[in-house]
Amino acid sequence: MSNLEAEPQEVICESSGTASGRASGTASGTAPDVDLPQPVEILTPREVPLGGPRAMLVRRTLPQRDRSLIGAWCFVDHYGPDNVSVSGGMRVPPHPHTGLQTVSWLFSGAIDHRDSTGVHASVYAGELNLMTAGRGIQHSEVSTDTTTVLHGVQLWIALPEESRHTEPNFEHHVPPVTRSGVASLRVFLGEIAGTRSPVTTFSPLLGAQIDLPANSSVTLDLDLGFEHGLLVDTGQVTVGDVMADTAELAYLATGRPSITLTAGASAARMLLIGGEPLNEQIVMxxxxxxxxxxxxxxxxxxxxxxxxxxxxxSGRFGVVRGFDGPPLRAPAMPNVRLRPRR
Known part of the structure; x- marks a missing residue:
C-alpha cells in the first residue's frame, strides 16, 4: 500500500538503543540497572488521512520523532475496522517503491494486489502478502467487492545496504495457527515459540499475530539480540508491567530474554514485530x-x-497491468535539502 500523504515529510531513520516515553522499571532520570532489560516504552499513534475527500484514516505509530526503527521495521500503519459502504474501502492506484519490503496483513476483508512483476493476488484475513521492492517496483492495492469491513495493518521493512538493489519479488503465505499456552499464534515472518515462517527476509526479523483470551497470560521467549514492538489491535494488554491500549505500540529494547503478555477484561489481539537493529541510516x-x-x-x-x-x-519500476486508472503522481519534493544527522 502507498503512503498517500499530499505533503510527506522526508525522514532520516536510524537505530536507537534508548527508550523514552511512558515506561516501567526505573524512576525518571535514573539509569537502569545494567543487569536488567531497558523499560518498556509506549508509542502512541497519530491519525493520518490517506487520499482525498473520502480519505482512509490510518493510525501511524512508526516512524516517530524519538523512534524511527524497530529492527528493520520502519513504517507501521494500522487501520479499521472500516465500514466499506461508508468509507469507500481501499483504492490505491499503481505507485512505486524502492529499498523496502511491504507487508500486508488483514484482520478482516480482502485486498486485490497487482504489481509490475506480473503478480495478481488477493490477500485475506490471516494471510501474508510480502512484496520486495528492491531496486524498484510498482503496485496497486484495491479492497475487493465482497469486502464489507476492512481492518488490518500496512508495514514496511527497510532492506539493508547489501540487499536494497535486489530484484523485485512477491510471496504469499498462509501461516498455520499454533499455540503457546492459551495463546494462538500466526507466525508470518521469522521464528518464535517453535514455529518458523518460510518466507524470504534480508535481515533477521520476526512478525506474528498473537490472540489471547480475556484475563489470560502468555510468556514468550525472545531473541536477546532483537528489538521488539507489540502493536495492540484490540483490547488492552499488559506488556511486562506496562499497560498498552488499543492502537498503541509497546517498544522493547534488545537484551530481553522473554516477555509476559496479559490480556485485560476482554480478549486481545496484537502483532509482535522484531529484528536485529539495522545499524544503518536510511532516508525515507x-x-x-x-x-x-x-x-x-x-x-x-x-x-x-x-x-x-x-x-x-525497461524502466526501474516496470508496469502494472489490469488496473483501471492512471498511476499516482509523486508529490513535490520539500523546499529544503535534508542534511543527514547522527
Whole structure:
C-alpha cells in the first residue's frame, strides 16, 4: 500500500538503543540497572488521512520523532475496522517503491494486489502478502467487492545496504495457527515459540499475530539480540508491567530474554514485530527508501518520467497491468535539502 500523504515529510531513520516515553522499571532520570532489560516504552499513534475527500484514516505509530526503527521495521500503519459502504474501502492506484519490503496483513476483508512483476493476488484475513521492492517496483492495492469491513495493518521493512538493489519479488503465505499456552499464534515472518515462517527476509526479523483470551497470560521467549514492538489491535494488554491500549505500540529494547503478555477484561489481539537493529541510516520520503536526498530525488524523477510517458517495461519500476486508472503522481519534493544527522 502507498503512503498517500499530499505533503510527506522526508525522514532520516536510524537505530536507537534508548527508550523514552511512558515506561516501567526505573524512576525518571535514573539509569537502569545494567543487569536488567531497558523499560518498556509506549508509542502512541497519530491519525493520518490517506487520499482525498473520502480519505482512509490510518493510525501511524512508526516512524516517530524519538523512534524511527524497530529492527528493520520502519513504517507501521494500522487501520479499521472500516465500514466499506461508508468509507469507500481501499483504492490505491499503481505507485512505486524502492529499498523496502511491504507487508500486508488483514484482520478482516480482502485486498486485490497487482504489481509490475506480473503478480495478481488477493490477500485475506490471516494471510501474508510480502512484496520486495528492491531496486524498484510498482503496485496497486484495491479492497475487493465482497469486502464489507476492512481492518488490518500496512508495514514496511527497510532492506539493508547489501540487499536494497535486489530484484523485485512477491510471496504469499498462509501461516498455520499454533499455540503457546492459551495463546494462538500466526507466525508470518521469522521464528518464535517453535514455529518458523518460510518466507524470504534480508535481515533477521520476526512478525506474528498473537490472540489471547480475556484475563489470560502468555510468556514468550525472545531473541536477546532483537528489538521488539507489540502493536495492540484490540483490547488492552499488559506488556511486562506496562499497560498498552488499543492502537498503541509497546517498544522493547534488545537484551530481553522473554516477555509476559496479559490480556485485560476482554480478549486481545496484537502483532509482535522484531529484528536485529539495522545499524544503518536510511532516508525515507513518500514511497521511497534510499540513503541520501539525491537518491530520493533521482527515484522521484524516474517515476515522474515513466508516468508522463505512460510507463515502460525497461524502466526501474516496470508496469502494472489490469488496473483501471492512471498511476499516482509523486508529490513535490520539500523546499529544503535534508542534511543527514547522527
Amino acid at each position: 520520503w513518500w514511497n521511497f527508501i534510499g540513503r541520501s536526498h539525491d537518491e530520493i530525488v533521482q527515484y522521484r524523477s524516474e517515476w515522474e518520467r515513466d508516468v508522463t510517458q505512460g510507463g515502460t517495461v
